[in-house]
Amino acid sequence: MPDPSETSERRFESNPTVCPFCGVGCSVEYAGRGSATGVEGPVNGRGEICPKGAAAFDVVDHGDRLTEPLVEHGGTFVTAPWSEALDRVASGIGEVVEEHGADAVQFFASSNCTNEENYVLQKLARVLGTNNVDNCARLCHASTVAAMSERFGAGAMTNTLDDLGEADCIFVNGANPAEQHPVAFRSYILPAVRDGATLVHVDPRENDTTEAADVHLPLRPGTDIQLLNAVAAVLVEEDLVDEGFLAERTTGFDRLREHLAGVDVAASAEAAGVDPETVREAARAYGEADRAAVITGMGTSQHRCGTDNVHALLNLALLTGNVGRPGTGVNPLRGQNNVQGASDVGGLPGVLPGYEPVTDPDARERVADEWGVEPPAEPGLTEVEATHRFGDEVRAAVVFGENPAVTEPNATAVASAFDDLDFCVVIDLFETRTAEHADVVLPGSAWAEKSGTVTNTDRRVMRMRPNADLPGSARRDFEILTELGRRLTDRPEEFAYDGPADAFDELTRVAPIYEGMSYAGIGDGYQRWPFDAEAGTGTDVLHAETFATGERTAPLAVVDAVPPADDLDAGELTLTTGRVLQHFNSGALSRRSDRLMAMRGEDVLQIHPADAAERGIEDGDRVTVSNERGTVEAAADVTPAVREGVAFCTFHYAEPLANALTGDALDPAAKIPEFKHSAVAVEPAASAAGESGAAGEGDAAAGDD
Structure with a gap:
């Protein structure tokens, strides 16, 4: 029921759903007065949640939420009716496809949104004619x-x-x-x-x-x-x-x-x-x-x-x-609440829903039987490969619930590359650093405003249920994506879903690992993939008798050491990055949480006492961290917790923007960047006031899902 103490005119109610932060999948619901509480669920059987989960509603009714579509006009954003904004998207993407082909468009799926939404997005890309769809699993696992x-x-x-x-x-x-x-x-x-x-x-x-x-x-x-x-x-x-x-x-x-x-x-x-x-x-x-x-x-x-x-x-x-x-x-262990599911449902450039290769003609034929159109046979671009080609082979981007202008390595260069696109549309809750480069920004729905499913880190598919209505003229992500599918493709009937449950039913017919699942079967619990439709149960432990390859055996591998991409010059330290308890990824959620912000304190650079003494740095001093990719400033936390020769900082806020320093050398097999090893110089800052270089201002940085 609505809480009579609410000062907002929006309606809130309590329904068990899934926490929007990490991939564990704790169950939460609205507790009144703008806060969340844990409830007994499939994963958190005692109803426990962490500080991030307790603060999860801070973002839902935040004053910075986008509530009206924005369109770029004369170098600035102006609000616009939905019809005008959607027309602008249809014409902008349509012109790029007509002139350069569907492979000139890159789709960014969202590991923080539902299976059904990501399924519709990757279907949109493939019905349009490209496998250029990826999600931030590319940046983590x-x-x-x-x-x-x-x-x-x-x-x-x-x-x-x-x-x-x-x-x-x-x-x-x-x-x-x-x-x-x-x-x-x-x-x-x-x-x-x-x-x-x-x-x-x-x-x-x-x-x-x-x-x-x-x-x-x-x-x-x-x-x-x-x-x-x-x-x-x-x-x-x-x-x-x-x-x-x-x-x-x-x-x-x-x-x-x-x-x-x-x-x-x-x-x-x-x-x-x-x-x-x-x-x-x-x-x-x-x-x-x-x-x-x-x-x-x-x-x-x-x-x-x-x-x-x-x-x-x-x-x-x-x-x-x-x-x-x-x-x-x-x-x-998966980073975001649906990084597993976004990949399961086909939000990757080389696989269809259920991880079947796009190169497999039988898999493409089965998808074509459902969609009425066969997906392309050649793998698409990963999101890092795509941003490297912005303005050349890639001329447009559809960014759904992600912030690649800061989450990718060498972030300053990536943010600049967005300006080389002919057209960019962003669907998000806030004006993120990526949205600043968009032609159209569409106000979407927060985790507590939607229904659907997500898949947690140990393969449990669980239900999301709304706890709040939408602010202003914002729309549910599922409705935005299906509308784009109807406008951008020549098969509008393929996006005429009755709702998320209808899309999930289709997913279970397309993705073999989800076959036999249903909303009713999930209920207040879960169903785990791979799901045995005949037995009505999921598989807890994989590879018991045979491996998922279908073989009884798996090969052992000879692995030789590979040196990091960055060579250390004399006097340089190795910068590594990560999360801490009160932070989360690109900061689009955590930096707008009053409670998480109160916990965070000041972002710091951890440095070993011996390295600090060698550089004349004392605990609490301002330091500059730099390499050829950029310069950021932080407070020094002199501690033996980090080993000598290594410095550590988080990747969550604009100060310090760690991804201004990280390199974009890629793993040859997975095309994942090297976030964990960057050669940097660390020295006392020139002034206590702080003069950040490439970091800039605005949204935060992330190095993962």
């Missing part, structure tokens, strides 16, 4: 998906959050779940540790996850392969491998064993900047466990060798037989 898909046949969590409790060892590589996925950490990982599981944490800095760890390996950024090869070498050397599993479920062991025999554990540990005995301790904890689970995050994936990093991780699981059983597996 594309390399994880690439490696796991190649070896296992599926790029998602092999296991579930629930069965982590059965693990005897949890090997956390390049992730900080205590701050980035707090409910998953406190409700699933920490109880396992308290029950006796050994927690190994691989991360270049100490953080809240490290506090619970038994073993910490503070590697140098960019040395995952050296470290993981050393762990694998110890497993083989000390007979900690599962010979039966290797014989029955793997291929290539002899070749890998020969390669690992040449790995000098001490030298590899030295290259990674860690103690050799600690490497052996970690290897024994993992290899001696009856059930060992790997948890991985963007510290592993956001490198130009991210795919190889994950291949090295997969070797550990295969060598020890830790695949296909509860309490084991390789488990990437």
Whole structure:
């Protein structure tokens, strides 16, 4: 019921829905007075939520919300009726397609929006005639998906959050779940540790996850392969491998064993900047466990060798037989609430809904039977490739609920590239940094104003339910996208849905992993993919008898170290980035939350005491951080929590805009950028007032989903 204490004229009500922040998928609902409360749900069974979830409604009724369409006129935005704004979009995109072809348009899907909305967007792109559709999974876990898909046949969590409790060892590589996925950490990982599981944490800095760890390996950024090869070498050397599993479920062991025999554990540990005995301790904890689970995050994936990093991780699981059983597996934790689902439903340039390749003629034919038009056969551009070609092959962009002008690496150059487009339309809640470059901005719907489904980090498809009506003339995203589908394509009937449920029904006919699911079946709970329509149940643990490739075996891989793209000159530090508890991604949500802003304090650059002393920097001093891509300014947090030679900052706010410094070298397989290793100079700022260079002002930066 509406809260009589509300000062807004908008109507609010309480309905269980899914938190809009990380990929854990906690259930929340409106609690009155502009706040959210946790409710018992599939993931947060006790109704717990983290500080981000508690502040989730701050953005919904925020005074900065867009409530009317904006169109560019004479270099400034003016409000316009919906009919005029949509006509402008239709003519702008239509002219680009007519002159340059459909491949001149890039579609940015949204990992923060529903499955149904993303399904309609990617369908729009493909019916128009292009596979140029991507989402910010490209910036976080594309390399994880690439490696796991190649070896296992599926790029998602092999296991579930629930069965982590059965693990005897949890090997956390390049992730900080205590701050980035707090409910998953406190409700699933920490109880396992308290029950006796050994927690190994691989991360270049100490953080809240490290506090619970038994073993910490503070590697140098960019040395995952050296470290993981050393762990694998110890497993083989000390007979900690599962010979039966290797014989029955793997291929290539002899070749890998020969390669690992040449790995000098001490030298590899030295290259990674860690103690050799600690490497052996970690290897024994993992290899001696009856059930060992790997948890991985963007510290592993956001490198130009991210795919190889994950291949090295997969070797550990295969060598020890830790695949296909509860309490084991390789488990990437997803960043945003629907980064899994946006990819599941086809929001990627190389796959159709359900991860079937666009190059597969049978998959295209099945989609054509449903849509009445066959999708293109050639993979499209990733979003990073596309922004590099703005003004050349790419002449227009449709940006849905994303902020690529700041979330991509080398952000200043990307923001400038948006001005080279012939036309850009943005669908969002606020005037983001990307929206500043648009020709038309359409006011969409917040998470609490929509229905549909999202898919969480362990493959659970859950229902979203509205808790608020729309502000002003804003429209629901689903309605905006279906209207664009009717206006931009020559098949308007393909976008005549009765609502999100109708689109979901179509999705279940197009994506094999969702076949048999339904809104009624999900109800207040969930259905997990891959779903067995005949049995009416999902699959909790993947790869138990066969891998998702259809094969009984998976290959072991020889992985050689790859140097980072940025070389360190004398006196430079390695800059690495990440999230902390009170921040979230590009800041379009978190920077407009009064409660999160109150928590954030001042964004800082963590620097080791030895590095600070060498540069004459004291705790709290203003410092400049620079390289050839830009310059930003921050306050120094002098702390031994970050290893010597490394500096750390968040990527959430305009000061410091970390992505003004990050490079755009790409992983050759996944096309993911190298966010976690940038060579920078750090020195005292010229003035206490602060003079930021390439960072500029406005919205925040993000390096992931």
